[in-house]
Every structure is written in structure tokens, then in C-alpha cells.
Amino acid sequence: MKYKSIIGLEIHTQLKTKTKAFCNCKVEFGQKPNTNICPVCMGHPGSLPVVNEKMIEYALLLGRATNSKINDKTKFDRKNYFYPDIPKNYQITQYDYPICYDGNIKILLEDNNMKDIGITRIHMEEDTGKVFHDKDDNNSLIDYNRAGVPLLEIVTEPDLRTPSEAYKFLNELKSILRYLDISDANMEKGELRVDVNVSVMKKEDEEFGTKVELKNMNSFKAVKKALEYEIDRQIELIKKGKKEKIKQETRMWLEDKEKTKIMRTKEEAADYRYFPEPDIPAFHINNDIIEKIENIDFELPLQKRQRFSKEYNLSDYDSSILTSEIDLAHYFEKVLEKFDDGKAAANWIINELLNLMNEDGKEIKEIDVTPQKLASILKLIDQDKISGKIGKKLLKEVYNSGKKPEDIVDEKGWSQVSDSDELENIIKEVLEENNDAVERYKNGEDKLFGFFMGQIMKKTKGKANPKKTNQLLRKLLKNQ
Numbered sequence: 001m002k003y004k005s006i007i008g009l010e011i012h013t014q015l016k017t018k019t020k021a022f023c024n025c026k027v028e029f030g031q032k033p034n035t036n037i038c039p040v041c042m043g044h045p046g047s048l049p050v051v052n053e054k055m056i057e058y059a060l061l062l063g064r065a066t067n068s069k070i071n072d073k074t075k076f077d078r079k080n081y082f083y084p085d086i087p088k089n090y091q092i093t094q095y096d097y098p099i100c101y102d103g104n105i106k107i108l109l110e111d112n113n114m115k116d117i118g119i120t121r122i123h124m125e126e127d128t129g130k131v132f133h134d135k136d137d138n139n140s141l142i143d144y145n146r147a148g149v150p151l152l153e154i155v156t157e158p159d160l161r162t163p164s165e166a167y168k169f170l171n172e173l174k175s176i177l178r179y180l181d182i183s184d185a186n187m188e189k190g191e192l193r194v195d196v197n198v199s200v201m202k203k204e205d206e207e208f209g210t211k212v213e214l215k216n217m218n219s220f221k222a223v224k225k226a227l228e229y230e231i232d233r234q235i236e237l238i239k240k241g242k243k244e245k246i247k248q249e250t251r252m253w254l255e256d257k258e259k260t261k262i263m264r265t266k267e268e269a270a271d272y273r274y275f276p277e278p279d280i281p282a283f284h285i286n287n288d289i290i291e292k293i294e295n296i297d298f299e300l301p302l303q304k305r306q307r308f309s310k311e312y313n314l315s316d317y318d319s320s321i322l323t324s325e326i327d328l329a330h331y332f333e334k335v336l337e338k339f340d341d342g343k344a345a346a347n348w349i350i351n352e353l354l355n356l357m358n359e360d361g362k363e364i365k366e367i368d369v370t371p372q373k374l375a376s377i378l379k380l381i382d383q384d385k386i387s388g389k390i391g392k393k394l395l396k397e398v399y400n401s402g403k404k405p406e407d408i409v410d411e412k413g414w415s416q417v418s419d420s421d422e423l424e425n426i427i428k429e430v431l432e433e434n435n436d437a438v439e440r441y442k443n444g445e446d447k448l449f450g451f452f453m454g455q456i457m458k459k460t461k462g463k464a465n466p467k468k469t470n471q472l473l474r475k476l477l478k479n480q
């Protein structure tokens with residue numbers, strides 16, 4: 001391809017603190033509108049903001065996880081603009097001294113190479129309220145419960161080159177936020193929002209093309225689709241010699257039409273009249289808090305992935321699936337406390353359990369197959385008490401009923417016949433009933449072996465232990 005695209009992301013993610021960024025209002029969603037508010041987050045005269053220390057800790061924790069530098073001295077600023085969702089007419093944010101800067105996140109590319117994506121900055125700010133234009137025929141409605149909820153804004157360097165790299169980066173960041181337990185980062189629920197900057201340039205060009213900002217995507221998949229569309233649009237314009245038609249502007253992704261539409265020409269930072277927040281003096285991050293963050297023990301998705309591959313001899317693919325969600329990674333390790341074949345456990349989780357969960361859209365936390373129960377099923381198979389085929393049926397039963405695997409096996413009579421005497425009797429019966437076939441087998445029709453196996457399975461309703469049956473059948477045929 002003659003063109004390359006340059007992509008940078010700006011991500012806002014809601015922090016899981018108990019209270020808001022600068023007041024004591026609770027952070028909880030699904031409440032009655034305008035109940036979690038107070039004079040501070042409503043900007044009443046005479047009220048003063050107080051910084052929530054948890055917000056600072058969470059920002060530093062993400063800073064540590066992304067190898068960022070910490071601004072020893074930091075401050076808050078006011079970003080001024082008028083819109084009804086911001087009751088103070090300004091947002092408290094950080095302008096020139098973000099708490100963290102110059103970090104990176106590694107993503108795994110298709111060719112199995114790692115790529116470093118630079119993090120320009122991470123800064124703290126407060127969220128806005130929510131405006132509803134479609135809930136009332138004559139009025140727009142506002143809910144301020146979200147106003148003042150702490151956010152982290154994460155800005156990447158323009159290091160991403162393709163929509164699929166952007167998609168991978170977002171998934172990695174989401175995993176990290178969830179591993180650190182500082183944000184649920186669910187884009188579909190609005191807990192994480194992504195703005196994209198994208199430009200296109202000819203490969204031989206030295207200069208970047210004009211940057212366009214994309215907004216209004218509500219899933220990582222939508223981000224990928226919007227980028228694909230926008231890159232094509234810009235390349236087409238360049239090909240037609242209409243490069244000047246690519247303007248520095250903000251475009252909106254229209255999900256139903258699968259295209260972008262101009263929203264507004266891009267505003268400049270100066271338009272926001274940033275100035276230092278007079279109610280919160282600039283401050284130093286003290287050593288106690290830095291030490292506290294450094295002493296928190298955590299394993300990031302990438303480290304866990306590498307450890308799983310090495311420790312349990314898993315493929316990179318399997319490890320990356322098992323570590324994509326921290327709850328799933330915990331589940332896997334819990335299974336291994338009771339059953340020590342990591343490879344088998346990984347196979348069963350990825351190929352069987354996740355399929356069942358996908359079918360009814362459940363998450364690992366919501367299912368009745370506890371790690372102990374899955375370990376029991378794997379043990380039953382491992383000890384030849386049930387066949388692998390029955391194991392799949394059993395898993396489905398446990399999944400649907402939540403009952404103990406052993407109880408279901410008893411109830412349904414699914415135990416495998418492994419007892420040699422019992423098997424021998426059954427095989428003898430089958431051979432007696434099929435005298436002709438035995439004669440033909442002895443005269444060289446080897447393929448009849450499969451026929452005998454089939455008859456034995458039929459007689460035992462599939463419960464004969466295949467390995468043992470095979471051995472015994474061979475022995476008994478020889479003695480015929």
C-alpha cells in the first residue's frame with residue numbers, strides 16, 4: 001500500500017472511587033437523577049473542592065503500570081466553556097502538569113512481535129453531567145449525578161498505524177485498568193470513552209497529513225470500523241487530488257450508516273481559557289503515597305500471559321485468552337489448585353466452557369460451574385471414570401443445573417465401565433453373538449475390529465472405557 005495512517009487515542013475512563021473527585025457525593029450509577037449532588041459539584045458560591053486522595057492513588061497506579069514518569073509537582077486547572085452539563089461553567093482538569101507522562105503500553109501484534117505504544121500523558125479530571133434530549137417532548141433534561149465523578153484521561157503518542165493496532169491497544173488498556181481494579185472500563189456502559197485522531201500520508205512523504213478527530217463510537221469494534229472508514233475516506237480524497245478537503249475537524253461516527261459526518265471544526269486549546277484552579281493550590285506528590293503505590297503487589301496482563309505460557313506450557317494464544325479478563329485468569333488458577341494439568345484445564349475452559357458462556361452471554365463470575373466443579377469433571381476424565389465425550393455432556397449438565405458432577409454421574413449412570421472382569425464378560429458376549437464375524441476376522445478381515453468395538457459400545461451405551469476395551473478385545477480375539 002502506498003499510504004500509511006497515523007493514529008492517536010484519547011481515552012477517558014471513570015474511576016471506581018467511592019466518592020467524587022472533589023466532594024463527598026457517592027459515585028454510584030442507576031440512582032434517581034440529581035440525588036448524588038451537593039453544593040461543591042454543583043458549583044454553588046462559597047463551596048470549596050477537596051481533592052479525593054484515592055483519585056491520585058489510582059492515577060499513580062496506572063502510571064506505574066504504564067512505566068510513566070511522575071510529575072513531582074502537579075496542579076489542577078480550569079477548562080472554561082459553557083454547556084448545560086457542566087454546572088460550574090468550567091471543568092477541573094489538568095493542563096500543563098499532568099500527574100503522569102511519558103509512559104508506554106506493549107501490545108502483541110499478529111506476527112507475535114510486541115510493539116510499544118507511547119503514553120504522552122495521564123491526567124485527572126472530573127466528569128460532566130448527562131443531558132437527555134429525547135426523554136421529554138418539550139424539554140431537555142439534565143442529570144448531574146455524574147458531574148464530578150473522577151476520570152483519568154490517557155493520551156497516546158501517534159504510534160498506532162492500523163485500526164487493528166488501535167483495537168488491540170484498547171483491549172490491553174482495558175485489561176490493565178481491570179487488573180488494577182481502578183475502573184470497570186466498559187465502553188458499552190459509557191465507563192470508558194475513546195476519541196481518535198487520525199491522519200493519512202503517502203509512505204514517501206515526510207510530513208503528516210491533516211489530523212481529523214473522530215467521536216461518538218460506543219464500542220472498541222465501532223472504533224475500529226470508524227477508523228477503517230475514515231482512513232479510506234482520506235485516501236480517496238488524496239487520490240482524487242483533493243487533499244485540501246481533509247480539514248482539521250471533529251467528525252461523528254454514525255453507527256447505523258457506518259460512516260463519519262462533520263460535527264464541528266476543531267477548537268484550539270486557547271479557546272478554553274485554561275488557568276490554574278485557584279481553589280486547589282499546586283502540590284507535591286508526597287513520598288508516603290509513592291511508597292504506598294510501589295508496595296502494591298500486582299501482575300499485569302502481559303506478565304501473567306508470559307508466566308502462563310511458561311509455567312503451564314500454553315500457547316501464546318491460549319494464554320492471551322485466559323488472561324484477557326482477570327476473573328478468567330483467577331478462575332483458571334483456581335482450577336489448577338485441584339487439578340494439575342494446566343494444558344487440559346486450558347483446553348476445557350477455552351474450547352468448552354467459554355463456548356457455553358458465549359451462547360448465553362454470561363461472564364465467568366456469573367456461572368454455576370465453580371473452579372472446584374470443573375476440576376472434579378477433569379479428574380473424573382483423568383481417572384478414566386468417564387470418557388471425554390461424556391465429560392462434555394457432564395459439563396453442560398453442571399452448567400445448566402449447578403449440581404455436583406459426581407452426583408450427576410451417579411444419577412445418570414454415566415460411569416465408564418473400566419472394570420476388567422465386567423468388560424471381559426461383555427466382550428465375550430459380543431463375540432459369541434457374532435460368530436461369523438469372528439471367523440472372518442480370523443481369516444484376515446482386520447477392519448472388523450471396528451465393528452466389534454461398535455457393538456461393545458452399543459451394549460454399554462457408550463460407557464465402555466475405549467482404551468481398556470481395545471486392549472481386552474485384542475487379547476480375547478487372539479485367544480479365539
Ligand SMILES: [Zn+2]
Nearest residue numbers: 023025038041
Ligand atoms: Zn458533590
